[in-house]
Amino acid sequence: MIKLKKKTPLIDQxxxxxxxxxxxxxxxxxxTMRKPIEDLSRLFEKLRRDRKFLKKRDHxxxxxxxxxxxxxxxxxxTRHLGGAQxxxxxxxAINGDAHKAYHATVNALICKESGKRYxxxxxxxxxxxKNLAMAAKKMNLKCxxxxxxxxxxxxxxxxxxxxxxxAEVVPVDSGSKTLVDAVSECMRxxxxxxxxxxxxxGSAIGCNIFLKIxxxxxSQISRELKKQLIKEFGxxxxxxxxxxxxxxxxxxxxxxxxxxxxxxxxELIGVEAKYAAPLSTNAKxxxxxxxxxxxxxxKEGQIAETHSLSAGLxxxxxxxxxxxxxxxxxxxxxxxxxxxxxxxxxxxxxxxDIRPSLEPAHAWSECxxxxxxxxxxxxxxxxxxxxxxxxKKIYIEQLGYYPK
Amino acid sequence: xxxxxxxxxxxxxKENRPALISYTVCGDNTKDKSLQILNSxxxxxxxxxxxxxxxxxxxxxxxxxxxxxxxxQNGIRLNDIFKLVKRFKKTKPSKPMILMGYYQxxxxxxxxxxxxxxxxVGVDGLxxxxxxxxxxxxxxxxxxxxxxxxxxxxxxxxxxxxxxxIIKSSHExxxxxxxxxxxxxxxxxxxxxxxxxxxxxxKIKPSKNVxxxxxxxxxxxxxxxxxxxxxVGSAICREITRSLKDRQNPVTNVSKLVRKLKxxxx
Ligand SMILES: Cc1ncc(COP(=O)(O)O)c(C=O)c1O
Numbered sequence: 001m002i003k004l005k006k007k008t009p010l011i012d013q014x015x016x017x018x019x020x021x022x023x024x025x026x027x028x029x030x031x032t033m034r035k036p037i038e039d040l041s042r043l044f045e046k047l048r049r050d051r052k053f054l055k056k057r058d059h060x061x062x063x064x065x066x067x068x069x070x071x072x073x074x075x076x077x078t079r080h081l082g083g084a085q086x087x088x089x090x091x092x093a094i095n096g097d098a099h100k101a102y103h104a105t106v107n108a109l110i111c112k113e114s115g116k117r118y119x120x121x122x123x124x125x126x127x128x129x130k131n132l133a134m135a136a137k138k139m140n141l142k143c144x145x146x147x148x149x150x151x152x153x154x155x156x157x158x159x160x161x162x163x164x165x166x167a168e169v170v171p172v173d174s175g176s177k178t179l180v181d182a183v184s185e186c187m188r189x190x191x192x193x194x195x196x197x198x199x200x201x202g203s204a205i206g207c208n209i210f211l212k213i214x215x216x217x218x219s220q221i222s223r224e225l226k227k228q229l230i231k232e233f234g235x236x237x238x239x240x241x242x243x244x245x246x247x248x249x250x251x252x253x254x255x256x257x258x259x260x261x262x263x264x265x266x267e268l269i270g271v272e273a274k275y276a277a278p279l280s281t282n283a284k285x286x287x288x289x290x291x292x293x294x295x296x297x298x299k300e301g302q303i304a305e306t307h308s309l310s311a312g313l314x315x316x317x318x319x320x321x322x323x324x325x326x327x328x329x330x331x332x333x334x335x336x337x338x339x340x341x342x343x344x345x346x347x348x349x350x351x352x353d354i355r356p357s358l359e360p361a362h363a364w365s366e367c368x369x370x371x372x373x374x375x376x377x378x379x380x381x382x383x384x385x386x387x388x389x390x391x392k393k394i395y396i397e398q399l400g401y402y403p404k
Numbered sequence: 405x406x407x408x409x410x411x412x413x414x415x416x417x418k419e420n421r422p423a424l425i426s427y428t429v430c431g432d433n434t435k436d437k438s439l440q441i442l443n444s445x446x447x448x449x450x451x452x453x454x455x456x457x458x459x460x461x462x463x464x465x466x467x468x469x470x471x472x473x474x475x476x477q478n479g480i481r482l483n484d485i486f487k488l489v490k491r492f493k494k495t496k497p498s499k500p501m502i503l504m505g506y507y508q509x510x511x512x513x514x515x516x517x518x519x520x521x522x523x524x525v526g527v528d529g530l531x532x533x534x535x536x537x538x539x540x541x542x543x544x545x546x547x548x549x550x551x552x553x554x555x556x557x558x559x560x561x562x563x564x565x566x567x568x569x570i571i572k573s574s575h576e577x578x579x580x581x582x583x584x585x586x587x588x589x590x591x592x593x594x595x596x597x598x599x600x601x602x603x604x605x606x607k608i609k610p611s612k613n614v615x616x617x618x619x620x621x622x623x624x625x626x627x628x629x630x631x632x633x634x635x636v637g638s639a640i641c642r643e644i645t646r647s648l649k650d651r652q653n654p655v656t657n658v659s660k661l662v663r664k665l666k667x668x669x670x
Contacts (some may be wrong), residue, residue, distance in 0.1 A: 017539055028507055028534040030463040032559035032584055034566070174469065175459060187462040192585045192592075194561065287508040288460060290534070300481050301512025302459045 002328045010252070010259050010321055011212045018208030019292075021327055024320035027207040029187075029290045036194040041209040043114055048216065053113070060105050061220060064138065066095040069221075071228035071381075076351040077371075084240075084374035086367060087381045088354060089225050089254065096131045097387040098357070099218050099250040104131035104200065106217035108139045111198035118193065120144045121200040122186040124151050124179030124246070125312030125359065126158025127386055128202035133167035143167040144197075146186040150177040151311045157390050176305045179246075179315045183289050203247025204319035207290040211319055218253025221383065226257045233379075238265060240370070243383045244363040245270040245279065245333065246312045248319035250385040259330065268331035270322065271366045273313035273341075276306035279326055279333035288317040294326070309338040309394060310358035312386070336365040342398050344368055345388070349403040357386035358394065408500045408528050409553050409576045412450040413613045413632055421669050422629050423450035425615060426662060427504065427637030429471035430454040430488055431480030432644060433654070438475070439488050440655050441644070445662040446499050452492070453531070453635065456485060456505030463533050465588025467638035470645050482513055486525045493526035502529035502555065515543060519550050529553035531579060537570045548575060555579050560593070560601055564608075571609045579635070580605060582618045588638030591619040595627045602631055622661070626668040636665055 002021035005013050014020050018027050027037065047053040061067065070093055074086045091099045104121070111119045119141045123129030129145040136143035145162050149171045152159050162169050170189075175181040183201070190199040201210040204218075229236055241258065243251035251270050258266040272280050278294040286295035288303055296304035296316040308314040325331035336344070341358055344365035349355060356364060360383065367382045374380070388395065392402045416423040426449050432438050442452055457472035457480060464472070489501055503522065510518045510532065522530065530552055535543060537556060544554035556574040558567055559581040571578065580602055583592035591598070598616065605614050616628055617635030628634055643661050647654035 027536075027539060029536065030533055030559070030581075031536045031557040032463075032561050032581060034536055034559070035561040035563060174473075180460065184460050184462050188465070188586045191463055192589065195584055284512075287506075287511055287534070289462065292511075297508075297512065301509050302476065303508075 002324060004259065004324070004328045004330055006260055010256060010324070011215050013324065014208060020320055020324040023285065023327070024293055024323035025208055025211070025291045027290060028287050028292070029207050030191050032191050033194060033207070037207050037209050040114070044110065044209060044213055047110065047113060057106060057109060060109065061102065064095065065101050065105060068224050069093045071225060071232070074352050077348065080351055081368065081371040083372040084370070084378035084380045085376065086371055087379060088384050089221065089381055090354060091221055091250070091383055091385045092356065092360070092387040096134060098127035098131070099221060099253055099385045100128040100202070101131045102220050102253065103214050103217040103249060104128055105135045106213060107132065107198065107200035108135035108141060110213065111141055112139050114198055116196055116198045118142045118144070118197040119200055120146065120186055120189050120193070120197050122146045122179065122182040122202045124148070124182065124202070124314060125310070125357070125386070126151065126155040126162065126390060127312065129167070129169070130158045130161045130165070132200055133162040133165035136167060137165045144170055144189065146170045146172055146182045146189065148176070148178040148182045149173045151179065151182070154394065155311050155390055179311065180303065187289060203249040204252050204321055205247045205289055205291060205293070205317060211291070211321060214249050215252040215256065215321060218249050219256035221253040222255060222257035225254070225381070236261070236266065237379045238377065240267045240269055240378065240380050242269045242271065242363045242367050242380060244313065244359045244385065245272045245318065245322065246315055246359060247317070248322045250383060252319065252321055254383040255331070263330060268325065269366060270331055270333040271362045272333060272335040273308035273310055273362060274335045274337040276308045276313050276315055277335040278316065278318045279322055280335045285323070291320050293320045294318050294323050309398070310341065310362065312359040313362065334366055336362040340365040345395065346399060354384055355388035355403065356384050357388045358391045359386050360384045408498055409451065410613070412500050416450050416633070419670070422631050423615065423633035424448065424666055424669060425451040425453055425633055425635040426640055427453040427455060427635055428640055429457050429468065429475050430485045431457060431475030431478060432471040432641070433474040433648060434478050435480060435484055435488060437654065439491060441658050442492060443495065444655050444659045446496055448662045448666040449499070450633070451500045451502060453502045453504050454485070454489070456482065456503055456509050458506040458509050460508070461506060463586050465586040465638060467588040467641040467645065471641040482509060486521050489527055490525040497526070500528040501526065502531060503527050504531040504533065507532050507535045515546060519546050519552060522552055523550045527552060529555050529577065531555045531557070537566070537573065541573065544573060544575070553577055557581060558605060560584050564604065567605060568608055571605065571612060574612065577613045577615060578605065580614055580616050582616055582620070585618055587618055589619055591624055595624070598628065599630065622664055622668065625665055629669045634669070
């Protein structure tokens, strides 16, 4: 079993080749990309220690993204399920509607610092794409978003948003026409344009530096949550932190400040989509998009196709950092089907005022399964990391309505 | 046999021309067809490169993606590739064969098992697109122990310091990527700039065989003829795509194209 290092940020627990636990991550990329990613690593290591840059980041988080996102108890759901207390960290209340806002904003800031004028990113659900388009506009960068044609049609509201913000949306029509193909095409674009373009990878995946930037950015969520918990409870109570996992950026941000806690004190639970679930279905380690990770493949080693109603979860791989958390036993992973996620949305929106997108609906499903089995003293916190409007059409098709 | 790659360069040098190296995807568009194509063009080639198709090829442009897609659609597997290499080497034992692919395909098969199998069927060299220096040190050593040439890549972004390290750990052949690009786009840099980059590498170690690849076509090949070797890939894959679309025989069309390429460098 891999052992985590205490008091070392999770993103820094790699060796000089970028491997976590000798097994996950690395830099499996074309020679052409080596120098650009080395330059980016150096820049990032400098910036994360630079007080002026941190101030700028905090300024953007506060004034541009709207500051701290709310944390509150779901009284009706708690009563209805009759077990654990259920709390919501409503990251979807951020300007930008999802945790991807942190990561997109930081990438645009880094791009600016690097002196590059172009920024390129991949997107599945369109949340990262729309936030990157917004941040690029704000900072005067030219933005290209790569998106599978299947996702362009199922996440149309976000596509419109990106275009309105002035980004070029590049349709990707190869393979399954979803996120995995968008990431590949975006990386190809970077290989061909790395001299003037900054690559913003949409989740905590890719070569070492990309996943580090991502998880560093989203960790704002757990910094806030820690304070909010202490304010509510006077201490960090016995907790279960439930988060949906696509690539895993939102979970890493939600968990980052709690990694060093004993798992009996703060349990970390990741929820994948049932047919895109490398972490919870014992997938093998494979190399995808520049890193070794748990990933769905066929026997020959070809990357497998996945199926999820949720575009943000429809991805065969997982962050190398989740491989590390899984193999060290720090986090546990489970999954929820389309049907279960839809049922969760139905119940949550009947009882409460939040409107989760399909991605966090998977996390809510696990919360609904767990809560009745637990005691009143147990605290469940779910990261409600995305707003539902982008999935309105899908919810109406599947459930016949979208709540007010 | 051990030095067949070196020999190929020697022969070309004696004839005062660059070595001609083809890149096609094994199994494109079927297993047999890809072997027929290679057999037919091999008289004009000094070295043959076969791609191992992968469905997430992050450094390939559209043409090679299409070829890989066709090969995978027709069910090519790694063990088929080994069998086809064996068949090729049976009739052309002195023609060097280099396999090129993404590390995932090798990792999934097992490094040692893969290299052992390569040796057994007669593979002379390996290019692993996404296993770059220094992460490839162990793998390259394993290749060397098995008399397989591990081909290191150098890109326009590679610093001179890194270049020196790469050259130091390289085997018989080095692959220079012509421009900042995936495979298959037109040459992005001027010929002059490409030759200049090439000369930087040659100056560090003049005896090393350096080939140039990415974006070379019938139009540009003669301008680069001062190199030790030239790789043509996407242009050939494109010809296969065109032939299939026009319902023509890719074997004859590709053979004609390779003959033309050869004529431009002799
Ligand atoms: C709201 C939301 N949650 C989760 C995800 C999945 O990605 P990750 O696991 O990286 O957070 C997405 C992806 O687009 C998303 O939009």
